[in-house]
Amino acid sequence: MTCFDSKILASLMTSILKEKDVDQESTHHVVASLIQTSLRGVDSHGTNLFPHYCRELDAGRINKHPQFKIKQSAPSTAVMDADHGFGYHAGAVAMDKAVEFAKNTGVGAISVKNSSHFGAAAYFGLRAAEKDCLGLAFTNADALVKAYGGKEAFFGTNPICFTAPMAGEGPFCLDMSTSVVSWNKVQNFRRDNQSMPLGWAFDESGGSTTDPKKAKTLNPVGEYKGFGLGAMIDILCALLADGPLSKDILPMYAEPLSTKRRINHFLMAIDISKFTEIRHFKQRLKEMARRIRSLAPLDPNSQVKMAGDPEKEIYKIRLAQGIPLSEAKLKEFLSLSSRFKEAIK
Amino acid sequence: MTCFDSKILASLMTSILKEKDVDQESTHHVVASLIQTSLRGVDSHGTNLFPHYCRELDAGRINKHPQFKIKQSAPSTAVMDADHGFGYHAGAVAMDKAVEFAKNTGVGAISVKNSSHFGAAAYFGLRAAEKDCLGLAFTNADALVKAYGGKEAFFGTNPICFTAPMAGEGPFCLDMSTSVVSWNKVQNFRRDNQSMPLGWAFDESGGSTTDPKKAKTLNPVGEYKGFGLGAMIDILCALLADGPLSKDILPMYAEPLSTKRRINHFLMAIDISKFTEIRHFKQRLKEMARRIRSLAPLDPNSQVKMAGDPEKEIYKIRLAQGIPLSEAKLKEFLSLSSRFKEAIK
DSSP states (O other): OEEEOHHHHHHHHHHHHHHTTOOHHHHHHHHHHHHHHHHTTOGGGSGGGHHHHHHHHHHTOSOSSOOOEEEEEETTEEEEEOTTOOHHHHHHHHHHHHHHHHHHHSEEEEEEEEEOOOOOTHHHHHHHHHTTEEEEEEEOOSSOEEOTTBSSEEEOOOOEEEEEEETTEEEEEEEEOSBSSOHHHHHHHHHTTOOOOTTSEEOTTSOEESOTTTOOEEOBTTTHHHHHHHHHHHIIIIIHHTOOOGGGSOOTTOSOTTSOOOEEEEEEEEEGGGTSOHHHHHHHHHHHHHHHHTSOBSSTTSOOOOTTHHHHHHHHHHHHHOEEEOHHHHHHHHHHOGGGGGGBO | OEEEOHHHHHHHHHHHHHHTTOOHHHHHHHHHHHHHHHHTTOGGGSGGGHHHHHHHHHHTOSOSSOOOEEEEEETTEEEEEOTTOOHHHHHHHHHHHHHHHHHHHSEEEEEEEEEOOOOOTHHHHHHHHHTTEEEEEEEOOSSOEEOTTBSSEEEOOOOEEEEEEETTEEEEEEEEOSBSSOHHHHHHHHHTTOOOOTTSEEOTTSOEESOTTTOOEEOBTTTHHHHHHHHHHHIIIIIHHTOOOGGGSOOTTOSOTTSOOOEEEEEEEEEGGGTSOHHHHHHHHHHHHHHHHTSOBSSTTSOOOOTTHHHHHHHHHHHHHOEEEOHHHHHHHHHHOGGGGGGBO
16 A cells, blocks of 8 residues: 655645646645545545546536636525536535625525535535534435335435534534445445445345445435435435436446536535534533543443544544555556656655 | 324313413424324324323423523524423424524524423424425434444434425425434333344443343444434534533433423524525425335335325324324323323224
8 A cells, every 4th residue: 555645645636737727726625625535534535536536627527617606595595506616616615605604694505506526525514613613514416325115226325514613623523425335335345356244235126235246226324214314415405406316417437527417515504603602612512522432432442432533533644644545546646647656655 | 002083182182281281382382293293103202292291291390381582693593492391382483483584594593492302303394394494303312322332322312304395295304313213112122022123222231132121222323323413413402502412311201200301402494495496496306206206116015205205194094093092001191081082083
């Protein structure tokens, strides 16, 4: 396993996007999110995606100079057309707008249409938490999660992200897909020729399978509950934005890479200070974390963790040791530019 | 199994609460929610709870004449003190306020403290959907769900309810606890001396058990994901309201019944018309439902269902056939008043 230094990798990705004529703000958010996400250990949504985004840029799927249209419809709400730019950029602008509204009215909610993959929802949630807001970020995605009681997929892995600022450390951050595992995890088992645990995925007929090569759809988390959460997120994202449902969205890796995906997001910020004193809130959340972390663990060599704790631990390690990448991924980076050799630690 | 006619049962419960000097509005919401919930087939949160509420009233836990204090903190937000009244009443007033704010600003969010059990969250979500809003309702509850990686419970079954109005039929309604099953389901298996499926509950040492008599805690839905959702809901409910965490809330059936439980809720409404045309939204949701319901089912004798579909089906049946209750529950009702004999169908 090779490791990339995160700072050098960020600077190289920035220069590559600049060479491809991607505007400065889009570049900033794509790079900042990919690096943050990899440092947090979420390799399915981190720098591994960069080579694919370059292919999408070259094919014309992603607008390098999007003109966002934001229409404020009421004091707390706006509808945004992302003009087929990077979802990273659109989501950040939308969350900043939600925070701006929340500071005035207590809550801000922005619906985004005509966007593209926005990476880890945590990037947007963490932005809201930095401004002393609760952050909520949702997106739909191409259909991969089997309809409960059916044979085929209807909703995407439609994630939920919720963040809250905490005293003395980074925010509480829950960022979860509404499937048991991500498609990427199934792909890793396929690559390594391993059989998967039962309950992750289904084959073409809708039956459970442990063979990653036969996997066609993912299991919703908690069966009908995850299927219901997937529906909630398509309602918040696709129906409010009047964009396509998961079922009608082109998969990320599907050809032609020139076709727009028209993904929809929903971003919300809640200003904590409109409910309770912000310092007190952060202290109480810290105290809740302390109590959870000091619960007797099932495994005596482990510790009970809060959502986001594993990511905080990996962050520190990777900041020092670098972002790991597979040999195959290294090849992809080097085929983009031999300059990526500089980033190898 | 005996059945109660829902209309007669409603009128008898109303007269009992009146005799106990419960104010008119509280009475209305308790009865309306219990009947609606039983008709929807959710027996864990329906009329079965009525005798217990009578005991709580007699013991002084629930304030029969609460003076709600609603403090609007910003155009979209308010903090409400429920004065230890019925959560049913407090939740309805809070959701109506959220809808009122949403009609002005696009979103309304109300934090409620010093409340009591509010029954099925769907009652409040459905109220928002009737007004062409998306409804979100959350509550915390006494700790019953095992901390992921730990031995003991930390969060309650902390439910999520999300509703959306649909053309030509009742709203989409997801109302789910963040545990795999409810505590009530475990209790039913205990009563019937049956062993439970693996994965529902844990024993005192935090190990999985199929013996309902040994069950001490519930499994969070999707393991660390459900544990994270439970945390999200305690943050929204307890931390925004500055009330007690799940871990510090007295169980519903724990003595003394005179002690206030200080439960916290969080209610939110989003005005759909601020994002897209309401008729179009409802039509698109109906079309989404149609597509889901016509997916090829796994079981050829079944149909793929949306969240809320099973409840819509049971509603029709029970409206005609009545609300079923066990012999033990019938005895509890008759011990409250022999007039409940009138309600037997």
